Amino acid sequence: MSIVRHTRFVFLTMAALLIASCGNQTDQGVLIKALRGQYLGGKQAAPALTRTQLQAGISASLRANKLPQKLVRIESRNANAIMVQIEQNGSYKTWATGDRRSVTFRRGIVTATRGLGQDIMSSDTQQVSTLINGRRSGNATRAYRYLNGQNQTVTLSFDCSVNTAGRAHYRMGQVNAAAVRVVETCQSDRLTIENTYLVSSSGTVVQSRQWLGPINGYFSIELLRQ
């Protein structure tokens, strides 16, 4: 073979193999798949929904089953999802989306996430929960636990002050309730965060905006069905 033809042969074979690296093991060609995704486009971000589209989506979801449902959104990513309650362990309830991302709540306050990136592993929310669900003002502490780059658990602790801030009426999906607005302002030595909740007379959080962590930012949650 001449040099030119030989070189072309090599490149064609390599190209073919790179795209079709095969075998029967899992993790086959994982690097190639990842690079492909990165350079050739891959998953596009979902286009923003209009209000009517969103309403239609909610109605369809509520008809699909009888489970409790919430509409959620990570503000920085601007994509809506509907979560369904899939499990309960004592006072902790785990909700999940169809693509296997989950959030665990205790009395409506986020205690853990999985699959959102920089997930909250677990939290201490008992103290703030007494105030928030009780719709009272006061001071309390809370803590979030994350994994660092070396798979060790790191804790972010905050001193919080909870205040009630007027009344509001919440109507969305199959929920219709009079609620009190509760604002939780928390401070650590480096961060200040503010979580807001709409809490009904039974202590249920019907709507909230809660901080998930340094990378994810704020998470908004609206109860569609209890």
Place this chain on the structure above:
Amino acid sequence: MAWVNRSLLLIGSALASTPSLIVAEPQVTHSYNMWGVPGGLLDMPTSEMAPDGELATAVTNFAGITRTTLSFQVMPRLTASFRYSALNGYRPIATYTHSAYFDRSFDLRYQFLTEGKYRPAMAIGLQDFIGTGNFGGEYIVATKTIGKRLRFTAGIGWGRLGSFDSLGTTGARPNRLIGAGGELTSERWFKGPYAAFGGVSYQVNDRINLKAEYSSDAYSAEMSPDITNPSAAPLFQRKSPWNFGIDYKVSNSIRVGASYMYGSEFGLNVVLAMNPKHPRIPGGTETAPVPVSVRNAKSARDLGWSVDNSQRAKTGAGMIRLLQKEGLVAEAVKLSGTEAKIILRNTRYDIETQAVGRAARVMSRALPASVETFTIAQSYKGVPVGAVTLRRSDIERLENAPASTMLSRVAFTSGKDLTGLKPVDGAYPRLSWSLGPYAKMSVFEPSDPAKADFGIKLAGDYYLAPGWVASGSVSVKLAGNIDKPPSGRTGFGPGTLPQVRSNARQYSLGNDPRLDYLTIANYARPGKNLYSRVTLGYLETMYAGISGEVLWKPVNSRLAIGAEVNYVAQRDFDQGFGVQDYKIATGHVSAYYDIGHGFHGQLDVGRYLAGDWGATLSVDREFANGWKVGAYVTRTNVSATAFGEGSFDKGIRITIPMSWALSRSSRKQNNVVIQSLNRDGGAKLNVNGRLYNNVRDLHKPEMAKTWGRFWR
């Protein structure tokens, strides 16, 4: 310019004698200098360190001198660097034939005094301290930060760093080549003329850094670059000792710089830095595990299902299916009324702790309420090598508690008691195969910066029964230049040992298919803390024979002891089925120790492939996410002349876990070894499947380090 030197000397000593405060944090910079080591100046060193764990590749160029340096912050106050330099038009030896001179050097810097309110940080450094020492220099330097943006540096240098306008001498500096090269140049350190150097760097904003320095490096050797031609032009004109530069941060990983060196040359600098401690998304982005299912208190007493065989089989099958969804293959399952034991093959998670946690969740959902104890073992080649025993009540109770509370409730066992478990139907025999491209690189050789081979490889493993596996790999080279013959270099010849590794290029000739390896191996558990391996066949590219290994490693221990014995014959160069006449018995006794604080050490003592006796010491910095950076040194009973160029074998090795880059679990990892030279002394057999690294991840010390991932 002598007055400048003396003023710098006075400033330096004044700074050093001010009262000290105890501050633990080392002085840190993100900037790298023209030698590829951390520092806010150009050719001169400072006392600055890179952030702990940072691994950086810097490529710098000026006056036809290109330096590619790999720098690693081994500990917060110790930097180690490996450099490959190419000097265009430089010819220090008459027999050298390349147009550029390639040289490898190692540097170390230790910040022995941290910065205080009034006290500067101080460091001591060795530049190019192994081997020919062409760029050799030693220094003591102090750097002080004023305000938030300004840093002043002053220091004294020896060797290269003491060559311009020296202030005095500390004895005579020997210049000879020690041994056959490759040795520590300790007889030169801090000897000979010394000179002062200094500089200032100014951080304009968080992206731009300005630098100015006074260089004490006269570049004497580069002024007469060609030993065969005394009137050859110098590599550059050294018109002034003042250098100026600017550094720009493109992103957290990339920095570029430009400089004006010695009043005559422009310089460029590009740095790519990464830190194993900081992956893009800590904890990864992979999807959620199944939640724990809490039992109904009444049904925990119902044991009826366990005596009904078909019920038990159905339960087992259901659990196996759910485990499969998590990337965990159940190789053996034993269910009784109150206990469940499984042997898992983990095909997805690089962190074994996460595999155990996910399995525990699945079992809480799939098993009837009466089962209270879960024993989850993980296998290597079908043999259980470590197990974790958990109580279901703890799993239910602690799902939302910190991971550390779970760690105190579990027990780690060696898994030996599960070896008799009956394998799941269809688990054996099992074939796993792959076909794909391969790239083999040979970089930073003394006479060639980069050589590579590309081709296609077909590999497979056939698992006959638990612990029995037949493996093979065939590859075909499509293109490459690893078989290029080396060019003339230093005066030292190849040494007088049998050619056990130095003939490596003979195995790369031609494009015919070659048999990489073809073996049958057995893995077993001869005792509670014992693991064994026997491998027979074509063990690696150059050797065929039999290899046997025994490892003693208690599951809670940081120490392990192993012994390996091999009898091998050198294979034919065409890597077919034939062997040559050279046969040798080799073996080692090894001690492995988890030192703590992220360090791991290994000592092997025994006989190497050329028949030489000696020991290898390896030390690695290990990160709990799978990254490893380390170095090894081998000394045997052959003399430096018998060994040949390099005097003794040494190298650097890096392991990069794929999951760190992908932000989700993956069992693939990339292993890079930069070996000093392909010589015949201190050469070990490369046999696949050695026990220690495949066993240790399933034992308590490693699992405890990563326990944060249990509930992930």
